[in-house]
Amino acid sequence: MSVSIRLPSSPLPVLGLGLGPQHLLLLAGLVAFPLIASPFWTMQIGAQSLFLGVIALSLMFLAGYGGMVSLSQMTVAGCAGYMIAVIGTNSANLGLGWPWWAAIPASIAVAVVFALLIGLISVRTGGIYTIMITLAIGVAFFYFTRQNYAIFNGHSGFAGLMAPVVFGVNWHDPLPFYYLSLVVALLSYGAVLYLSRATFGLTLQAIRDNPRRMNALGFNVTLHRVVAHGFAGFIAALGGILYVWLNGRVSPGTIDIGPVISILIIAVLGGLRTPIGPFIGAAIFVLLRNFAIDLISPERFNTFIGLIFLGIVLVSPDGVLGLWQSFSRWATSAGAAGGWRRK
Amino acid sequence: MRLFLLTTLNGLTLAALYFLVASGFTLVFGLMRNVNLAHGSLYLLGAYIGYDVADASGSWYLGVVAGFLSMALAGLLMQLVIFRHMAGQDLRQTLVTIGLSIVLADLMLAIWGGKTYQFNPPDWLYSAVRVPFIRAYPIYRLALLVAAIVIGIGLWLFLNRTRIGMMIRAGVDDRAMLSASGVNVHRVFAVTFALGAGLAGFAGVVGGTALSIAPGEDVRYLLASLVVVIVGGMGSVAGAAIGALLIGLAETFGLAYSPTYGVVYTFLIMVVVLAFRPQGILGRPA
Numbered sequence: 056m057s058v059s060i061r062l063p064s065s066p067l068p069v070l071g072l073g074l075g076p077q078h079l080l081l082l083a084g085l086v087a088f089p090l091i092a093s094p095f096w097t098m099q100i101g102a103q104s105l106f107l108g109v110i111a112l113s114l115m116f117l118a119g120y121g122g123m124v125s126l127s128q129m130t131v132a133g134c135a136g137y138m139i140a141v142i143g144t145n146s147a148n149l150g151l152g153w154p155w156w157a158a159i160p161a162s163i164a165v166a167v168v169f170a171l172l173i174g175l176i177s178v179r180t181g182g183i184y185t186i187m188i189t190l191a192i193g194v195a196f197f198y199f200t201r202q203n204y205a206i207f208n209g210h211s212g213f214a215g216l217m218a219p220v221v222f223g224v225n226w227h228d229p230l231p232f233y234y235l236s237l238v239v240a241l242l243s244y245g246a247v248l249y250l251s252r253a254t255f256g257l258t259l260q261a262i263r264d265n266p267r268r269m270n271a272l273g274f275n276v277t278l279h280r281v282v283a284h285g286f287a288g289f290i291a292a293l294g295g296i297l298y299v300w301l302n303g304r305v306s307p308g309t310i311d312i313g314p315v316i317s318i319l320i321i322a323v324l325g326g327l328r329t330p331i332g333p334f335i336g337a338a339i340f341v342l343l344r345n346f347a348i349d350l351i352s353p354e355r356f357n358t359f360i361g362l363i364f365l366g367i368v369l370v371s372p373d374g375v376l377g378l379w380q381s382f383s384r385w386a387t388s389a390g391a392a393g394g395w396r397r398k
Numbered sequence: 399m400r401l402f403l404l405t406t407l408n409g410l411t412l413a414a415l416y417f418l419v420a421s422g423f424t425l426v427f428g429l430m431r432n433v434n435l436a437h438g439s440l441y442l443l444g445a446y447i448g449y450d451v452a453d454a455s456g457s458w459y460l461g462v463v464a465g466f467l468s469m470a471l472a473g474l475l476m477q478l479v480i481f482r483h484m485a486g487q488d489l490r491q492t493l494v495t496i497g498l499s500i501v502l503a504d505l506m507l508a509i510w511g512g513k514t515y516q517f518n519p520p521d522w523l524y525s526a527v528r529v530p531f532i533r534a535y536p537i538y539r540l541a542l543l544v545a546a547i548v549i550g551i552g553l554w555l556f557l558n559r560t561r562i563g564m565m566i567r568a569g570v571d572d573r574a575m576l577s578a579s580g581v582n583v584h585r586v587f588a589v590t591f592a593l594g595a596g597l598a599g600f601a602g603v604v605g606g607t608a609l610s611i612a613p614g615e616d617v618r619y620l621l622a623s624l625v626v627v628i629v630g631g632m633g634s635v636a637g638a639a640i641g642a643l644l645i646g647l648a649e650t651f652g653l654a655y656s657p658t659y660g661v662v663y664t665f666l667i668m669v670v671v672l673a674f675r676p677q678g679i680l681g682r683p684a
Contacts, residue, residue, distance in 0.1 A: 124489065176669055179676040183433050183488045184632070187624050190435070191668065194621040199661045209658075312617050316496060323493060355508065361500035368493045369480075 111333035122263030132295025170288020212306025326374030413646025414546030422597030428633025438620030444599025473595025631681025
């Protein structure tokens with residue numbers, strides 16, 4: 056990572072999100088999208104991109120601002136999804152049957168506690184160890200849900216999960232669900248953007264660049280990192296609940312190594328530097344998954360996305376956003392492309 | 399009593415297998431700071447190739463050799479073609495290994511399908527031996543234990559008694575100084591990577607014979623390597639032995655005595671070690 060603290064390109068006031076005409080245009084497009092799109096596009100492409108982007112955003116927050124590449128974000132999201140099934144209602148009548156207004160906060164709370172624990176376990180060693188430890192936790196949790204029937208109902212998991220009917224609106228319908236996802240995505244995006252410029256976020260970025268110096272200056276490095284894990288866990292939990300609501304079910308397959316790595320692919324594809332990256336990555340990922348099967352056989356999607364991921368990592372470590380930036384830089388001057396190097 | 403002894407023996411032999419897989423992982427990490435998350439894929443690919451060779455030639459021994467050599471070659475290629483050009487960028491290297499593992503897992507599924515394969519080891523390995531209190535125990539698993547001990551001692555001798563082992567140890571301590579004293583670091587890196595990857599392929603055939611080979615085994619052994627190395631200390635072969643013992647025994651006892659919470663023991667060991675010694679039992683602070 057670079058030594059200097061990198062603020063987003065335009066110097067914006069802390070509270071105002073600095074909305075330019077292009078942002079309003081994008082927002083209008085996102086709001087109008089389901090009105091012109093078919094239900095398939097609204098749900099499977101639109102909403103899917105939004106909540107996968109939210110989960111990947113939590114990884115971007117930890118990696119980009121905290122320097123901690125955590126591979127357990129899908130695990131935290133899956134934990135929240137499991138809790139929605141366990142605490143709320145599911146088709147197997149195995150849940151506690153709490154109403155939605157109690158089940159949702161409780162699920163998020165459990166996921167945040169889980170994320171805080173992951174933070175506590177993983178932050179004492181830094182850098183590359185974080186990846187190893189969080190990946191080990193993610194895979195171990197997958198095996199645990201698969202072999203445990205008392206809580207997680209083993210192999211089959213839970214089915215029959217759907218967004219509740221609230222205020223007379225069935226949130227499971229495409230249009231309300233899309234707008235719900237959009238609101239969650241916007242709030243998460245705004246929260247990350249705000250936090251990146253608040254004292255906490257600035258301290259976190261300083262810790263990312265030089266933990267020893269921040270420690271010497273009297274900042275509690277461990278606490279900041281653990282709280283960052285908790286906040287990222289909160290965002291991931293929101294995305295996780297939307298994830299299981301759309302799919303209607305949660306099982307060990309939801310948090311298998313495939314989905315865990317997919318979140319990393321999404322974040323890296325879009326770029327780990329700015330909060331918009333994960334959403335761009337998610338849109339590309341979802342579009343590829345749905346339409347690449349026209350080009351290649353559906354069974355070989357993993358080879359295809361794996362090769363794209365390899366290409367991005369080898370060519371542009373800042374994702375497609377980095378690709379775009381180095382292209383525009385190259386277009387304006389013959390400057391060298393920016394690299395994403397550690398140390 | 400019988401269950402306890404049987405579980406202990408099963409735990410020891412599983413630990414032997416974990417040690418074989420994790421020693422290569424830790425060796426590569428110690429020298430190059432390269433977390434090779436494709437290590438599990440090398441294990442599975444080595445097993446498949448070993449199976450094909452053993453099946454075609456009719457010799458299990460040739461399969462073992464093929465598993466080792468093919469993955470050593472794959473490791474050599476990975477180091478020469480990719481990692482050599484991104485030295486010091488450990489995050490990018492790790493992301494590349496993740497990308498490789500996705501592609502490899504998918505290609506293996508395309509080539510070998512979702513079937514479960516079973517090796518045919520030589521007859522003398524494929525029988526049972528009488529062990530006090532347990533009655534009969536498969537001789538193959540005991541041979542696995544012996545093989546792991548022999549390889550462990552061999553690795554120790556290689557690292558501590560040979561010239562290239564000396565270079566590797568020097569590289570673990572201070573890469574820049576080793577390079578400055580006239581050693582071709584890239585050659586040392588290539589040898590280490592080939593050896594580490596070869597060990598994974600070897601373990602693939604040997605472990606695949608003890609259990610079986612099927613899609614998904616790559617993730618299982620990646621997890622085992624990760625936890626063993628996190629617990630034992632990253633970069634330490636002796637640490638890998640201790641970590642493998644702890645994890646192998648914990649997993650087997652967990653499965654025998656509380657089947658639905660087995661993974662929790664493995665996990666708890668990792669948490670306790672990280673709480674008291676973040677660098678692992680025999681690891682040195684990074």
